Amino acid sequence: MTDGKLLEPLRDSPLPPSGVDLHRAVRDGRRRIRHRRIATAATAGLAVVALVATAPTLLDRGDRPAPPPVAAVPTATGTPTPAAPLPDRAPAAFDPARQYADLGWLPAGLTDRTVVTRSTQLTLYAAAPQPGGEGMRLMLRMVPRGSDIALADDDNFVRPAGSAGTSGLTAAEPVAGRPAWWNPVAVVGRGAALRWQYAPGAWAEVGLINVPAGTDPQALVRRIALDIRYAVDRPIPVPVAFRALPSTLKPMSYQVTTRPGGGWDARLAYGTGKRTKYGDWPLTVQLMPRTSEKGDGSVLADPDSTIDGHPARRRTSGDGGASLQVYNVQGLYVEITANDEATLRALGGDLDGLFRGTTFRPRISDWR
Template sequence: MTDGKLLEPLRDTPLPPSGVDLHRAVRDGRRRIRHRRIAASATAGLAVVALVATAPTLLDPRDRPAPPPVAALPTATAAPTAAAPLPDRAPTAFDPARQYADLGWLPAGLTDRTVVTGPTRLTMYAASPPQVVGEGMRLMLRMVPRGHDIALADDDFFDRPAGSVGTAGLTAAEPVAGRPAWWNSLPVVGRGAALRWQYAPGAWAEVGLINVPDGTDPQALVRRIALDIRYAVDRPVRLPVAFRTLPSALKPMSFQVTTRSGGGWDARLAYGAGKRTKYGDWPLTVQLMPRTSEKGDGSVLADPDSTLDGHPARRRTSGAGGASLQVYNAQGLYLELTANDGATLRALGGDLDELFRGAVLRPKVADWR
């Protein structure tokens, strides 16, 4: 497994767990690649496409002081003197609209952040922007609620039923705040390490880190990060949009929000009632990113062919009875709204125009809520 597979969730099609329909896996992979390319084409100054997946989460830098540089981490003293408190109990499901946990201490330079939420998994990424694909230190935190396990090597779809994950590739580690812990060697390539631990009874977390600078012990650094994870922070995932006309049956199912040190960002939001369509999509998906162009990009984004309230737009139908709406340069943003089946489209009134008209857009990260 490559380091990109471990820490860049949109870079490649994820390996599906046993039993997943091949058509769904191919469709999901194409959808991820499209999202990545759209974001890359819309973000000025990106050095490489791979940065789309390893950019920052929705964390205001004012929330905590700047971390000390990696060079200040002698190997023997890389761990804090006391671990952050661990919860006595974890939820049986996460609320996708809220961020259950947060990264605490991090080495300097991990400025690009991504948070991905879902009912049975939470993922956070932090990376130093590389100049070349594969360079730069990268971190991934994976968490599952109570009653689930973390697959040893998969990344995006890593949540598993409790007791279904074996122990191959795991070696015993010093407990984390008194809780059982193991080193996971399967997903690690190059200078890196991955540590998993039971953060609450029946609930697991894992921190993986790659491309650790020479002169720093990867395991000591990973353990230092793991001991400072913050649990049960339970704050809303801050978003660049709010929908005033969203039907009550369409609940948040997954949020993926990226911010970058250079000011770029993109968001992918999914809504439904807990059940995916037959092709593996959530019923309603929304993509947003800063983009002032009122044309396509000649490759991934096609040119608009109509207008909506004065904005260039493009509408399409799908074979499943759904539809998509692309809106260009709405307050400096590109939006793509997709009803992935006919039932969802009907619930939205037969088209996506009113959903767009009811959207409150927040182009500035400082205004997100």
């Protein structure tokens, strides 16, 4: 197994009280492998870094062809970047359908971008594709007011305010006058991680690995941190529009990756605020460009039915839910899953109506 893991929404609900839930173990393992490989099956994907207090964690590159090398990254010792204004107040929760903050200045070559949202956290990734996955990679982690960022290696990094502490951190020069610390990050390659209080009671962290030789990682990270843009509050463009989605199912988590040349993949989750007993959001929709009307002989099985002339595959899922996979829908692979019986009932007992009531937008330029 590689040193990577999928940046899928993790399960923050407690495990069932019994010792080992075999159904959940099998389900989680299959889903983790499936989501990782589906997202990388069609195009060369993004390898992103989860850079925290111990070591970096990268997305598995699987069998993807290596992208071409990118240009050398400039150092951060040239023109200084003025600090972007920091907000006086952070939101108590993020809107998963909107992007609260954005990256400003970045070194050349960080072309692959991913945004991952929840009400409790926001993560932005940027990566420079390189053969062997050794290009520079960046992650910005943010939490709303009243939360802290874990010092452990955990994608679900939200902690109660004040619980993370500063033990082991090194004091850094303030960011726009706000307290800041360097994380004691042990990295494979060259890197650094800086965290700061971007608003009273709210924290952000920038981590960077594989910084080119001859460049000061801390200087580069600090320059990036000084140019973060706050309160941009813009909708996250997505490749679908639902006309038949019940009003009770609200956005819970978005994960959208875009790449140069039009490559992308998206995973959208909806619900009522609570996860199912197996830790899923009630409704998940995954899409990626893929024109094949067959499976891949591995994770994606061959279709066994049709819907409106498209090859399809229907299956039941855990806890009374169902899954609909549709192949080559305007050049897209689409997978819709109701993860429990209540959600499936709310959708009319099957997923056909939701699929037929959805507008698909294969081109990024058409997203909104």
